Amino acid sequence: MSQINIAIFGIGNVGSTLIKQIAEYNKKTTSNTLNVFAIANSKLVLFENNATGGWSANFETKSTSYTLEDVYAFAKANSYKNLLAVDVTASSEFVTNYIDLVEHGFHIVTANKIANTLTYDFYQELRDILEVNQKKFLYETNVGAGLPIIETIKNLYESGEEIHKIRGVFSGSLSYLFNTFSEEEKSFSEILKEADALGLTEPDAREDLSGKDVARKLLILGREVGLTKEFKDVKIQSLVPAALNGKTTLSQFRESVKTLDPFFAESKSKLGSGEVLRHVGELNLKTSKLEVKLVQESKTTALGQTKGADAIFEIYTKSYGDQPLVIQGAGAGKAVTARGVLGDILKIATSLN
Numbered sequence: 001m002s003q004i005n006i007a008i009f010g011i012g013n014v015g016s017t018l019i020k021q022i023a024e025y026n027k028k029t030t031s032n033t034l035n036v037f038a039i040a041n042s043k044l045v046l047f048e049n050n051a052t053g054g055w056s057a058n059f060e061t062k063s064t065s066y067t068l069e070d071v072y073a074f075a076k077a078n079s080y081k082n083l084l085a086v087d088v089t090a091s092s093e094f095v096t097n098y099i100d101l102v103e104h105g106f107h108i109v110t111a112n113k114i115a116n117t118l119t120y121d122f123y124q125e126l127r128d129i130l131e132v133n134q135k136k137f138l139y140e141t142n143v144g145a146g147l148p149i150i151e152t153i154k155n156l157y158e159s160g161e162e163i164h165k166i167r168g169v170f171s172g173s174l175s176y177l178f179n180t181f182s183e184e185e186k187s188f189s190e191i192l193k194e195a196d197a198l199g200l201t202e203p204d205a206r207e208d209l210s211g212k213d214v215a216r217k218l219l220i221l222g223r224e225v226g227l228t229k230e231f232k233d234v235k236i237q238s239l240v241p242a243a244l245n246g247k248t249t250l251s252q253f254r255e256s257v258k259t260l261d262p263f264f265a266e267s268k269s270k271l272g273s274g275e276v277l278r279h280v281g282e283l284n285l286k287t288s289k290l291e292v293k294l295v296q297e298s299k300t301t302a303l304g305q306t307k308g309a310d311a312i313f314e315i316y317t318k319s320y321g322d323q324p325l326v327i328q329g330a331g332a333g334k335a336v337t338a339r340g341v342l343g344d345i346l347k348i349a350t351s352l353n
């Protein structure tokens with residue numbers, strides 16, 4: 001494999017785990033294939049050849065404020081070829097750098113969903129610029145974290161398979177909430193509090209309950225199979241009551257969380273025997289409809305049988321017939337996400353041979 005020279009942007013949960021995994025990978029292979037030369041957060045960067053070993057202490061003492069021009073200059077001064085930028089930020093602004101990075105010779109791997117969910121014009125412009133500059137852009141972890149969803153769907157689509165529907169529980173936190181609520185005799189607000197204490201929901205659970213994150217993932221899959229949809233085209237059933245939406249503070253939401261209970265108790269009371277509640281994303285290729293909603297699901301289906309905080313994706317195609325291709329497993333978490341990012345990095349490194 002050719003050496004690939006990597007700048008990592010973001011050193012939070014996923015970024016710091018990724019750096020650790022790259023260090024372990026390099027130790028195992030001794031080939032120095034993955035040379036991390038820049039490690040950055042929003043304000044500071046550490047420039048160092050093979051920076052992963054002891055990076056955290058070095059970041060404390062040696063990091064400096066930076067712009068992307070400094071990153072380009074360091075790469076140039078070291079005559080690095082095969083450049084790769086890894087976006088493991090949670091930033092909506094960082095994606096505005098992608099085109100500049102590509103024009104400065106960088107391939108891009110990202111765990112950040114923003115670039116793929118901005119306007120379709122930007123989505124297409126980025127791909128056009130990647131093509132002109134012969135650069136790669138991989139983002140397997142945008143949907144289902146480390147699960148091989150995007151690659152599978154891309155392979156099916158590009159090989160000409162007729163995809164009819166993609167349906168699933170896309171969010172680990174919403175999976176946990178409804179798997180537990182369907183089975184246990186507890187109120188929804190109690191389960192929500194437990195999920196918060198376990199660190200399964202976002203600090204503000206309304207981000208999960210709004211359905212927007214699932215909608216972003218659905219849009220990414222839709223665009224992967226040729227739809228030119230925008231975020232506004234996704235029909236989202238928000239589970240946040242209008243009175244507790246963005247205009248109320250997080251503490252007001254937490255104080256009033258019991259007001260969510262009647263709606264969910266009623267939804268549960270409507271379940272037939274052998275049914276459970278599931279929060280699903282559904283992409284229907286026949287109607288071009290993208291929907292995020294709460295559904296009554298039979299316990300006998302793969303979706304009805306999910307446990308814990310698992311994500312699950314059912315892919316219905318012509319060849320698979322009535323029995324969908326199913327991919328299931330942890331759909332979030334820093335270790336599986338970082339592993340998925342590393343997988344994308346290695347795919348690019350291999351392709352450069």
Ligand SMILES: NC(=O)c1ccc[n+]([C@@H]2O[C@H](COP(=O)([O-])OP(=O)(O)OC[C@H]3O[C@@H](n4cnc5c(N)ncnc54)[C@H](OP(=O)(O)O)[C@@H]3O)[C@@H](O)[C@H]2O)c1
Pocket residue numbers: 009010011012013014015040041042043087088089090091093094111112113141142145331332333334337
């Ligand atoms: N955690 C998961 O299970 C999971 C699964 C799939 C995808 N993802 C995605 O992975 C990404 C990272 O998630 P995380 O949980 O690691 O987030 P996090 O812990 O909040 O870390 C975010 C990191 O990004 C840095 N950052 C923010 N803006 C930046 C900028 N403009 N330039 C450079 N660095 C910047 C932050 O630095 P500062 O401290 O300076 O702000 C911080 O180091 C997110 O996009 C998330 O959606 C996460």
